[in-house]
Amino acid sequence: MTVLVxxxxxxxxxxxxxxxxxxxxxxxxxxxxxxxAGATAGAAAQAASQIAGVTKVYHADDACFAxxxxxxxxxxxxxIASGYTHILFAATASGKNIAPRVAAKLDVAQISDISKxxxxxxxxxxxxxxNAIATVQSADAVKVITVRTTGFDPxxxxxxxxxIEVIAAVSGDGKASFVGSEIAANDRPExxxxxxIVSGGRALGSEDKFNEVMIPLADKLGAAIGASRAxxxxxxxxxxxxxxxxxxxxxxxxxxxxxxxxxxxxxxxMKDSKVIVAINKDPEAPIFGxxxxxxxxxxxxxxxxxTKAL
Amino acid sequence: MKVLVPVKRVVxxxxxxxxxxxxxxVDIANVKMSMNPFDEIAVEEAVRLREKxxxxxxxxxxxxxxxxxxxxxxxxxxxxxxxxxxxxDAELQPLAVAKILKALADKEAPHLxxxxxxxxxxxxxxxxxxxxxxxxxxxxxxxxxxxxxGDVVNVTREVDGGLExxxxxxxxxxxxxxxxxxxxxxxxxxIMKAKKKTVDTFKPEDLGVDVAPRLKxxxxxxxxxxxxxxxxxxxxTLVDKLKNEAKVxx
Numbered sequence: 111m112t113v114l115v116x117x118x119x120x121x122x123x124x125x126x127x128x129x130x131x132x133x134x135x136x137x138x139x140x141x142x143x144x145x146x147a148g149a150t151a152g153a154a155a156q157a158a159s160q161i162a163g164v165t166k167v168y169h170a171d172d173a174c175f176a177x178x179x180x181x182x183x184x185x186x187x188x189x190i191a192s193g194y195t196h197i198l199f200a201a202t203a204s205g206k207n208i209a210p211r212v213a214a215k216l217d218v219a220q221i222s223d224i225s226k227x228x229x230x231x232x233x234x235x236x237x238x239x240x241n242a243i244a245t246v247q248s249a250d251a252v253k254v255i256t257v258r259t260t261g262f263d264p265x266x267x268x269x270x271x272x273x274i275e276v277i278a279a280v281s282g283d284g285k286a287s288f289v290g291s292e293i294a295a296n297d298r299p300e301x302x303x304x305x306x307i308v309s310g311g312r313a314l315g316s317e318d319k320f321n322e323v324m325i326p327l328a329d330k331l332g333a334a335i336g337a338s339r340a341x342x343x344x345x346x347x348x349x350x351x352x353x354x355x356x357x358x359x360x361x362x363x364x365x366x367x368x369x370x371x372x373x374x375x376x377x378x379x380m381k382d383s384k385v386i387v388a389i390n391k392d393p394e395a396p397i398f399g400x401x402x403x404x405x406x407x408x409x410x411x412x413x414x415x416x417t418k419a420l
Numbered sequence: 421m422k423v424l425v426p427v428k429r430v431v432x433x434x435x436x437x438x439x440x441x442x443x444x445x446v447d448i449a450n451v452k453m454s455m456n457p458f459d460e461i462a463v464e465e466a467v468r469l470r471e472k473x474x475x476x477x478x479x480x481x482x483x484x485x486x487x488x489x490x491x492x493x494x495x496x497x498x499x500x501x502x503x504x505x506x507x508x509d510a511e512l513q514p515l516a517v518a519k520i521l522k523a524l525a526d527k528e529a530p531h532l533x534x535x536x537x538x539x540x541x542x543x544x545x546x547x548x549x550x551x552x553x554x555x556x557x558x559x560x561x562x563x564x565x566x567x568x569x570g571d572v573v574n575v576t577r578e579v580d581g582g583l584e585x586x587x588x589x590x591x592x593x594x595x596x597x598x599x600x601x602x603x604x605x606x607x608x609x610x611i612m613k614a615k616k617k618t619v620d621t622f623k624p625e626d627l628g629v630d631v632a633p634r635l636k637x638x639x640x641x642x643x644x645x646x647x648x649x650x651x652x653x654x655x656x657t658l659v660d661k662l663k664n665e666a667k668v669x670x
Binding site: 156175177179180181184202203204206209210211212213214215217218219220221222223232236237238239240241242243244245246247248249250270283285286287288289290291292293294300302306339342343350352355356358364374381382385386387398399400401402403404405406407409412415416419420 | 639
């Protein structure tokens with residue numbers, strides 16, 4: 111058995127989600143190899159070679175991988191796919207985008223968003239917004255999998271010394287091209303890797319209020335900022351802050367939910383957090399049903415007071 | 421330009437499903453079924469493109485049991501021109517659906533598929549990407565904005581960290597995210613009109629597609645329950661609990 115992990119990276123370093131994916135790969139058994147397909151991504155390949163448990167790194171370098179277009183990365187994965195029993199991606203926006211293309215080309219099912227490896231062919235995955243956990247067994251020769259990062263601890267980023275093999279880049283057919291991006295630059299931890307997340311809901315009432323109330327608390331705690339779907343839909347927070355069934359799945363040490371009622375779809379994205387704090391005016395808000403510490407209060411008073419007291 | 425819009429019949433967004441006591445699945449008998457919300461956004465987008473004159477025909481497709489016809493009628497009430505039902509009682513997994521859709525693409529020669537990014541029942545998020553791969557078409561998943569100009573479609577996507585825009589040469593596959601549009605309410609006259617629109621029915625065998633499942637569900641259980649904690653009276657108590665009991669602080 112040999113497992114291939116597709117690294118998610120920014121060409122300079124490997125993203126945290128890849129470390130969790132390596133842990134899932136190790137649980138499948140056998141050797142773990144990592145593919146770094148990037149543009150001038152030598153540093154990312156170096157970083158991948160140091161991940162504990164990885165025995166080989168393949169590095170394919172070409173300008174066509176600069177934006178990790180699904181068509182191009184999938185073609186590269188397929189060029190080295192034979193011989194692998196498992197091909198794993200992190201269940202991030204990028205991994206979800208690419209993995210099914212690989213599975214379809216191999217004519218195998220994909221197992222999405224696994225939260226546990228029971229055996230090399232049997233996996234657990236949440237369905238219905240996490241309201242049920244299915245145990246599924248794959249009959250396919252190759253298991254193409256996306257990994258729910260909150261289900262697996264990150265592998266150590268250092269300690270390994272896997273050899274790096276440079277391989278020929280296989281480019282796609284050029285039918286898709288990158289036009290541009292609006293990626294917000296900030297110094298905050300990544301939402302899915304953060305130890306502490308402060309999250310705001312519709313009760314904040316406006317983008318200005320959202321920022322005025324939530325940012326000081328996040329700054330004080332060194333936290334990432336999340337939001338409920340309602341807050342994102344209302345334009346109070348950008349889309350990539352959305353925590354929930356169809357947004358980001360998070361499991362930080364501390365999750366502070368302010369003005370979030372706690373719809374099933376939101377709970378699906380954060381209920382595996384270690385400690386949950388809920389601040390809400392409504393005593394009946396479902397968020398109190400999962401919170402370790404609930405504070406029934408007006409968030410406009412309680413959140414600034416909390417920021418001050420910490 | 422012709423657009424195919426696959427729509428899935430799923431347990432309604434507002435229903436909290438219950439796991440069956442024998443662990444074979446979730447209980448969907450007698451619960452409200454609706455169109456997958458992401459698919460509704462897909463239908464809306466396709467209809468808007470037709471209203472702008474970019475698209476000439478919108479065809480809704482559903483795969484599954486006879487009752488999927490109701491889902492197709494909803495799509496036609498939003499504005500789809502006609503519909504195709506690929507009828508089967510078999511369990512359909514994403515790869516099988518992608519193969520059915522590929523067979524329909526060969527038949528109908530559309531320029532575009534617009535479909536939901538994931539279904540809210542199995543949460544797979546696979547079918548659009550699989551279909552694009554089978555057709556060797558480019559894809560833009562998690563669409564936030566769609567603009568067609570000539571034989572190119574520019575799609576702005578919701579990605580980790582923000583938004584990115586791709587240009588795809590048609591034909592192409594687009595999957596929708598939540599903020600692409602807000603689907604219209606269907607009106608009674610449009611529901612009545614939808615009843616007169618055509619639904620063609622096929623079986624997977626008619627299309628030469630083997631739909632045998634590749635994944636076997638061994639069991640379905642309830643997730644570990646998280647028990648409610650305590651209510652604290654004020655901010656000071658909260659800070660004290662966080663520091664001394666939960667041992668977390670910034």
